[in-house]
Amino acid sequence: MPIRWRDYKIRGLYDELIRSAGRSRDVARPLCKYLSSLNDAELQDRKAAAELAIRVMGITFTVYSEEGGSIDRAWPFDIIPRIIPKEEWDRIEAGLRQRVQALNLFIDDLYHDQRIVQDKVLPAEILAKSKNFRAQCVGVNPPLGIWAHICGSDLVRDKDGTVYVLEDNLRVPSGVSYMLENRQIMKRVFPELFEHSNILPVDDYPSQLYDCLASLSPRPMERPEVVVLTPGIYNSAYFEHAYLAQQMGAELVEGSDLTVGDDDCVYMRTVEGLSRVDVIYRRIDDLFLDPEAFLPGSAIGVPGLLRAWKLGNVALANAPGAGVADDKVVYAFVPEVIKYYLDQDPIVPNVPTYLCMERKERDYVLANLDKLVVKPANESGGYGMLIGPQASRAERNRFARQIRKDPRNYIAQPLLTLSTAPTVVDLHAEPRHLDLRPFILSGRGMYVTTGGLTRVALRKGSTVVNSSQGGGSKDTWVMDVEGA
Amino acid sequence: MLSRVAQQTYWMARYVERAENTARIINVNTHLLLDMPHKATPGWEPLIEITGSEALFHRIYPEVTERNVVRFLIGDETNPGSILSSIAKARENARTIRDIIPREAWEQLNALHLITKSGLQAGLSQRRRHEYLRDIIMGVQQITGLLAGTMTHDHGYDFLRMGRNLERADMTTRIIDVRSADLLPMESGSLGPFETIQWMSVLKSLTAYQMYRREVQGPVRRRAVLAFLFQSRQFPRALYHCLREAESCLQHLPRNDTPLRTLAHLQRTVNEAQVNKLEQQDLHRFIDDLELGLADLDRQIATTYFDLATTAETPAVAAQPNA
Numbered sequence: 145m146p147i148r149w150r151d152y153k154i155r156g157l158y159d160e161l162i163r164s165a166g167r168s169r170d171v172a173r174p175l176c177k178y179l180s181s182l183n184d185a186e187l188q189d190r191k192a193a194a195e196l197a198i199r200v201m202g203i204t205f206t207v208y209s210e211e212g213g214s215i216d217r218a219w220p221f222d223i224i225p226r227i228i229p230k231e232e233w234d235r236i237e238a239g240l241r242q243r244v245q246a247l248n249l250f251i252d253d254l255y256h257d258q259r260i261v262q263d264k265v266l267p268a269e270i271l272a273k274s275k276n277f278r279a280q281c282v283g284v285n286p287p288l289g290i291w292a293h294i295c296g297s298d299l300v301r302d303k304d305g306t307v308y309v310l311e312d313n314l315r316v317p318s319g320v321s322y323m324l325e326n327r328q329i330m331k332r333v334f335p336e337l338f339e340h341s342n343i344l345p346v347d348d349y350p351s352q353l354y355d356c357l358a359s360l361s362p363r364p365m366e367r368p369e370v371v372v373l374t375p376g377i378y379n380s381a382y383f384e385h386a387y388l389a390q391q392m393g394a395e396l397v398e399g400s401d402l403t404v405g406d407d408d409c410v411y412m413r414t415v416e417g418l419s420r421v422d423v424i425y426r427r428i429d430d431l432f433l434d435p436e437a438f439l440p441g442s443a444i445g446v447p448g449l450l451r452a453w454k455l456g457n458v459a460l461a462n463a464p465g466a467g468v469a470d471d472k473v474v475y476a477f478v479p480e481v482i483k484y485y486l487d488q489d490p491i492v493p494n495v496p497t498y499l500c501m502e503r504k505e506r507d508y509v510l511a512n513l514d515k516l517v518v519k520p521a522n523e524s525g526g527y528g529m530l531i532g533p534q535a536s537r538a539e540r541n542r543f544a545r546q547i548r549k550d551p552r553n554y555i556a557q558p559l560l561t562l563s564t565a566p567t568v569v570d571l572h573a574e575p576r577h578l579d580l581r582p583f584i585l586s587g588r589g590m591y592v593t594t595g596g597l598t599r600v601a602l603r604k605g606s607t608v609v610n611s612s613q614g615g616g617s618k619d620t621w622v623m624d625v626e627g628a
Numbered sequence: 629m630l631s632r633v634a635q636q637t638y639w640m641a642r643y644v645e646r647a648e649n650t651a652r653i654i655n656v657n658t659h660l661l662l663d664m665p666h667k668a669t670p671g672w673e674p675l676i677e678i679t680g681s682e683a684l685f686h687r688i689y690p691e692v693t694e695r696n697v698v699r700f701l702i703g704d705e706t707n708p709g710s711i712l713s714s715i716a717k718a719r720e721n722a723r724t725i726r727d728i729i730p731r732e733a734w735e736q737l738n739a740l741h742l743i744t745k746s747g748l749q750a751g752l753s754q755r756r757r758h759e760y761l762r763d764i765i766m767g768v769q770q771i772t773g774l775l776a777g778t779m780t781h782d783h784g785y786d787f788l789r790m791g792r793n794l795e796r797a798d799m800t801t802r803i804i805d806v807r808s809a810d811l812l813p814m815e816s817g818s819l820g821p822f823e824t825i826q827w828m829s830v831l832k833s834l835t836a837y838q839m840y841r842r843e844v845q846g847p848v849r850r851r852a853v854l855a856f857l858f859q860s861r862q863f864p865r866a867l868y869h870c871l872r873e874a875e876s877c878l879q880h881l882p883r884n885d886t887p888l889r890t891l892a893h894l895q896r897t898v899n900e901a902q903v904n905k906l907e908q909q910d911l912h913r914f915i916d917d918l919e920l921g922l923a924d925l926d927r928q929i930a931t932t933y934f935d936l937a938t939t940a941e942t943p944a945v946a947a948q949p950n951a
Contacts, residue, residue: 202723202738377724389727396727401630413631415783415933416882 146187147180147573152566157303159575160226160565171229171625174341179224184571190333191568194223197329203322204383219322220616222567223333226578226598230344230624236299236307236582237592239492242482244295244584247312247469249485251291254468255281265484266477269501273552274468275521276315278430280437281465284454287360290586292469293461294353294425296320299580299596300495301563308495308560310579312478314462314470316427320583321384323597324349324391326619344594344622349583350391353425356587357392360459361422368422371395371412373402375428375444385427397421399428404448410458423459424449430464472521472555473499496558500551509556510547513540516556518547531607533559562607565618567600577601579609580620595620629783633728635934636721637784640729641791643718644737647711647744648768649799650701651761653678653833658757660829661694670826672697678799678806679709698757703748711751711764715744730778733771740767786877790929793877797870798922803833804857805915808850808908827853834865854903854911867918871895874925887928894921 150166161172168176182190195218203219228236253259254277260266271277296317298310327346331338354370361368374385376398389396401412402421411418426433432442437450452458468474476497479490498505498516509516518530530543547554564575582596598620599609609615653675661671673692676685681700684707689696704710708717719741726734743763751760772792779785807830827848831837836857843860844852860866875891878884897918906914 199742200735200739202734372727377720382723386723386726390731394727395630395633396725397630398632401632415629415631415634415787 146183147566149176149180149573152573152575154564154575157561157575158301158305158563160228160301160563160578161224162566169227171623172227175225175227175337178337179573187568187571190223193333194221194329197332201325201328202383203325203329219325220602221326221329222576222600222602222616222618223330224566224568224573225330225619225621226565226580227621227623228595230622232307233595233622236492239309239490240297240582240584240592241590242486242488242491243297243309243312243478244292244586244590246482246485247295247314247478248290248292248586250481251314251463251466251469252289253485255284255291255465260481260484263484265480266474267501269552270473270477271468274471274474276430276465276467276471278465278468280450281463284463284465285456286453286463287362287456287459288588290360291463291466293356293360293463293586295584295586296581296596297584299492299582300560303561303563305563307492309478309492310495311472311475312470313581315429315467316381316462317581317583318381318384318427319581319597319599320349320593321387322617323583323593323595323620324387326597326617330619342624344624346594346620349593350388352585352591353388354392354394356585356589356591357394357423357425357459357461359588360461362456362459363420363422365422369395369412369420370423370425371397371402371421373397373399373424373426373428373446375399375432379427381427388425394425399444399446402446402449404446404452408448408452408455408457410446410449410452421458423461425461430467433460433464472497472519473501473552476555495560498556500547500554500556506547506551509554510544513544515559517559518543518554518556521553521555531559562601565598565600567602567618569604574604576604577607577609578618595622629728629787631934633725634783634787635930636725637728638787638791638929638934640718640721640725641788642795643714643721644768644771645792645795646709646799647714647718648765649796650679650709650711650714651764651768652835653803654698654701655758655761655765656829656833658754659832660825663825674806674809675701678802680802681707681709694754695752699752702751702761712744712748715741715764725784728784730774732778733774736767736771736774740764740771743767783881786880787933790874790877793870793873794922794926796865797867797874798919800834800857800865800867800870801915801918801922803830804854805912807833808854808911823850824848830857836863836865839863851904854906858898858901858903868895868898871898881933883932887925887932890921890925890928894918894925897921 149162149168152162152165154162154164161168161176163169198218198221204217250260254271261268261271292314294317296313296319299307300310301307324347357370358368370392372385372389372394374382374396376382386396395412397412403411403413403418405411410421412421428444431438433445434447434449435442435445436447450464453460453464475494476499479494482488482490498509500506500509509518513532516532518532520528530539532540562577562579564577566573567576578598578600580596580598583593585591598618600616600618601607601609602616603614657672657675671692672694675697676682676692679701685700688706689700700707701710703712705713707713719737722729722734722737747760747763750756775788827850828837831840831853834857840853840856843863844856846852856863857866859868861869861872863869871891871894875895878888878891901914
């Protein structure tokens with residue numbers, strides 16, 4: 145039985161494509177019509193074609209298994225795209241530019257005068273207990289004053305249609321390669337859809353990334369040596385590291401390929417001998433970057449790298465220490481940060497957030513654990529969270545104890561009813577929750593991806609979209625309705 | 629180019645070439661045995677010898693049967709030289725250098741890995757083996773072609789071509805060594821039909837039969853076969869040709885003095901050998917010397933170009949010859 149939009153149920157939430165039973169949103173009308181014109185065999189064919197493309201293209205992600213090894217899995221992908229009208233996207237994009245601009249001013253301030261703390265906009269305690277504040281970076285002046293060159297902010301939509309920023313990833317955000325690959329798959333599987341609609345392209349990201357990185361080079365030259373630094377093939381994002389290096393025409397290096405010379409410059413070991421490196425897009429966490437400056441036991445980093453960076457002999461993106469703003473407690477202050485540095489109101493709002501370090505807010509959180517989502521300040525990948533309404537009493541009690549013990553480490557947010565989009569399940573369409581991760585580049589100029597990576601919770605009812613926890617993804621179309 | 633990447637490119641090429649060669653010798657042996665009288669059959673032992681894996685084989689399998697040898701050479705994951713292991717290692721190496729090889733070649737290698745794995749049962753069954761092995765051979769040829777036609781012929785390509793040709797040279801010497809061992813010592817004038825068949829099989833193991841006919845324009849005789857396989861300048865699997873290819877790669881590379889000197893010596897040895905006068909014992913010694921020379925060359929390439937990468941740590945995917 146082909147997809148029948150009349151049977152697609154939307155109850156008390158916002159669906160990205162369907163307005164109400166049998167009625168699609170304007171921007172999605174041609175797509176929905178097209179999908180319901182496919183019979184079961186055709187739909188099955190398209191699904192199989194997408195799976196084949198994924199396998200042949202070798203699009204994988206790595207999961208760490210219980211046995212301690214890691215396995216490569218095919219990328220879980222749904223063939224129904226998510227669509228955002230261009231008009232709406234323009235506003236979101238403006239909001240993201242505003243946000244990242246403010247965050248960069250904020251980080252630079254924290255490593256210099258800390259005006260925002262002195263002016264008592266950010267409580268000193270938050271900075272004092274920040275896990276991602278790197279004392280080693282105080283006083284450093286990275287090129288152009290920018291610290292977070294690549295930012296991946298997660299956006300979600302609540303039941304009333306409002307789009308919120310859920311968090312900012314300023315350390316080594318990943319996923320952009322999947323955004324690019326998703327589009328490739330869709331073009332292979334549904335060429336006819338691209339022929340007749342005005343879907344904005346995404347594939348200039350690698351050249352934008354290269355330009356952004358090249359603009360940081362300490363040596364003024366036409367093609368500075370830009371490299372991507374990876375922990376190696378066993379890292380869960382290795383696919384992406386290789387992909388981006390390849391797309392930019394940059395070398396993909398591991399720590400052992402690099403060395404810091406007596407002149408405090410960074411070199412890579414090549415068949416011709418040592419060769420100078422100008423910009424490193426590092427995909428290794430701060431603490432593993434340089435065993436001399438951070439964790440002495442780390443074998444994946446480059447001894448002396450921080451020294452070379454501080455002297456301005458090499459650029460690091462993102463700059464070490466940029467993660468100080470990638471903290472869920474700091475996140476709660478971003479609206480104030482935007483006001484403080486830019487004197488503007490945030491264009492895209494934060495999700496309402498309760499800080500457990502504030503007595504009143506903590507009391508509210510502890511009294512309402514069954515209604516809230518509680519998150520530790522510095523975890524990623526959906527680990528260590530409490531989803532109150534779905535948790536057992538014992539779990540809630542355990543979290544209550546943890547919050548009392550270390551209130552600074554926890555925030556809580558109301559459980560949003562994440563928006564859904566139709567997803568193919570057994571040859572019909574069912575609603576599945578999703579989020580969106582756009583990527584924002586800051587170098588000499590700024591650039592925001594067209595849309596971003598849409599992640600889908602493939603399990604019915606689930607709102608956890610991380611691929612490490614059973615999530616998948618969809619292609620994201622920003623469409624110009626006017627021009628269609 | 630990065631030393632580590634050069635090393636992984638070189639080994640990726642060696643591994644895919646090794647898989648193709650192994651597929652070819654299994655295919656040829658299958659056909660050869662069909663033509664041989666039951667008593668005179670050399671059986672499957674020679675294939676174990678050619679791949680230099682006698683000790684490992686006998687540790688795993690109780691006896692040399694067709695089934696065991698084929699399983700060992702095609703799909704045994706404990707055999708580092710099996711087709712499956714070779715393709716898997718080539719893929720792992722390719723994975724770490726995906727930024728430098730063209731995307732289509734990576735996709736093809738990835739697809740070949742899937743075919744090798746999913747078709748394993750077919751490969752083990754006598755009836756469908758030929759088709760399976762042919763798919764692997766064609767798969768490798770496609771990768772080789774894609775790389776030749778779409779990859780910039782830069783240093784990376786030099787390492788790739790060098791790896792492929794040294795692996796080929798190595799396999800050619802091994803095949804001649806083992807395949808000629810059981811044959812009649814010298815041409816005796818009154819040739820049994822089976823000797824011709826066996827020399828044909830030597831040629832066919834290297835897919836050289838048709839090209840031999842074209843270049844030599846004569847019957848299949850020991851002396852002419854050896855001259856062709858060692859000294860042909862044009863046949864891509866002839867030893868001399870492989871060495872010339874490797875030489876042209878090395879000439880593009882920096883700091884090439886030491887490996888080039890060894891290579892020149894090897895080329896002279898091959899070129900000046902009077903293969904028509906080599907008795908079986910001498911032939912065997914001659915091949916031994918060549919094998920040592922090839923191993924020496926491989927070591928020099930590693931010290932000159934790769935060791936810079938391995939001083940700090942061994943690379944994630946260690947590259948090891950299987951002999």
